[in-house]
Amino acid sequence: MALINVAKREIQCKIVYYGTGFCGKTTNLQYIHSHAPRPARGDLLSIATESERTLFFDFLPLDLGQVHGFRVRFALYTVPGQVLYERTRVAVLNGVDGIVFVADSSPEKLEENFQNLLELEMNMRRMGRDLGSFPFIMQWNKRDLPGAVPIPTLDRYLNRRRAPAFAASALTGEGVFPTLRAICKAVMGSL
Amino acid sequence: MEQLTNLVVSEGELANIARVLGRLALDTGASYTILLDKSGQLIASQGQQGQRDLTALGALMAGAFSSSRQVAEILGEHDFRSILQQGVQENILSNLIGEQWLLVVVFDQQTHVGLVKVLARKSGEELERVLDRVRHGASEARQQVVNVQFRSDAASAIDSLFQD
Numbered sequence: 117m118a119l120i121n122v123a124k125r126e127i128q129c130k131i132v133y134y135g136t137g138f139c140g141k142t143t144n145l146q147y148i149h150s151h152a153p154r155p156a157r158g159d160l161l162s163i164a165t166e167s168e169r170t171l172f173f174d175f176l177p178l179d180l181g182q183v184h185g186f187r188v189r190f191a192l193y194t195v196p197g198q199v200l201y202e203r204t205r206v207a208v209l210n211g212v213d214g215i216v217f218v219a220d221s222s223p224e225k226l227e228e229n230f231q232n233l234l235e236l237e238m239n240m241r242r243m244g245r246d247l248g249s250f251p252f253i254m255q256w257n258k259r260d261l262p263g264a265v266p267i268p269t270l271d272r273y274l275n276r277r278r279a280p281a282f283a284a285s286a287l288t289g290e291g292v293f294p295t296l297r298a299i300c301k302a303v304m305g306s307l
Numbered sequence: 308m309e310q311l312t313n314l315v316v317s318e319g320e321l322a323n324i325a326r327v328l329g330r331l332a333l334d335t336g337a338s339y340t341i342l343l344d345k346s347g348q349l350i351a352s353q354g355q356q357g358q359r360d361l362t363a364l365g366a367l368m369a370g371a372f373s374s375s376r377q378v379a380e381i382l383g384e385h386d387f388r389s390i391l392q393q394g395v396q397e398n399i400l401s402n403l404i405g406e407q408w409l410l411v412v413v414f415d416q417q418t419h420v421g422l423v424k425v426l427a428r429k430s431g432e433e434l435e436r437v438l439d440r441v442r443h444g445a446s447e448a449r450q451q452v453v454n455v456q457f458r459s460d461a462a463s464a465i466d467s468l469f470q471d
Binding site for chain 2: 117118119120121122123124127128130148151152153156158159161163172173175177178180181183184186188191193203204206207208210211212213289292293294296297300301304305307
């Protein structure tokens with residue numbers, strides 16, 4: 117839920133990167149944090165386990181600067197991907213304005229991606245939201261992997277809503293900013 | 308409850324919120340008081356925050372609260388509407404306001420927790436009335452701020468700032 121603070125002349129929006137464990141959600145945020153221009157980016161906050169897996173969420177505030185006299189800010193979050201943390205994912209989705217679904221392109225992850233997407237749809241329905249009419253972007257991550265599932269196949273099985281989709285390799289940064297730009301614009305468009 | 312798409316806080320209502328938060332901090336002797344949206348976004352704060360990173364604090368507090376509601380569901384509780392976190396130096400009381408906002412009171416050992424609980428509940432009632440007014444006026448206020456030109460300029464800013 118975007119917050120428009122007329123008195124402070126500020127607009128704040130929440131974007132969540134969703135997806136299975138090890139699909140690259142945190143890597144997306146790390147790349148944005150290390151490559152976004154300095155005034156625009158805040159500190160990257162991670163709540164991780166000792167093995168560096170996301171336990172609760174990662175959080176990165178981004179500041180777009182002034183637009184028509186309003187300071188526009190995006191708060192980027194990731195969810196923990198492992199199946200075990202479903203309730204935590206629901207908690208992080210609270211008040212979300214836009215979602216990036218990061219799909220792992222490895223063939224062995226196709227089923228897991230699919231289940232994770234169904235879970236997301238169900239969680240959104242519980243919050244009274246339909247992904248079909250919500251700012252929603254797909255990212256086909258790990259395109260650099262040998263044997264990556266072809267994009268048309270991913271599109272057929274995971275993108276029946278025909279959401280805008282971006283090929284990416286978050287480790288090298290390919291596709292990370294195009295995805296970010298698309299979700300930010302979609303969120304602005306839905307204000 | 309269905310989520311709102313936007314919440315617009317006007318200048319007048321922000322002043323009302325600041326007044327409630329300021330009085331709560333003063334009457335309890337709390338270090339500071341914060342009003343958050345349940346998505347973790349900071350609406351207003353009053354008191355002595357020093358160098359604290361309120362943006363990160365807001366995200367974490369809202370996350371912790373949201374997580375506790377999931378715990379409530381597992382336990383078969385309808386809700387946890389209040390959380391008290393106790394530290395050696397400082398304590399935090401968080402109360403849910405009208406399913407949308409979170410009132411956070413940070414206080415030290417000089418302040419009695421019972422007093423904070425009672426006065427925070429009273430302040431919560433006042434804030435709930437503000438929230439009701441904000442909800443009703445949201446649509447009209449939003450149209451004044453967000454128009455086609457605004458969206459187009461925001462898109463240009465996104466393109467120029469978030470580049471490879």
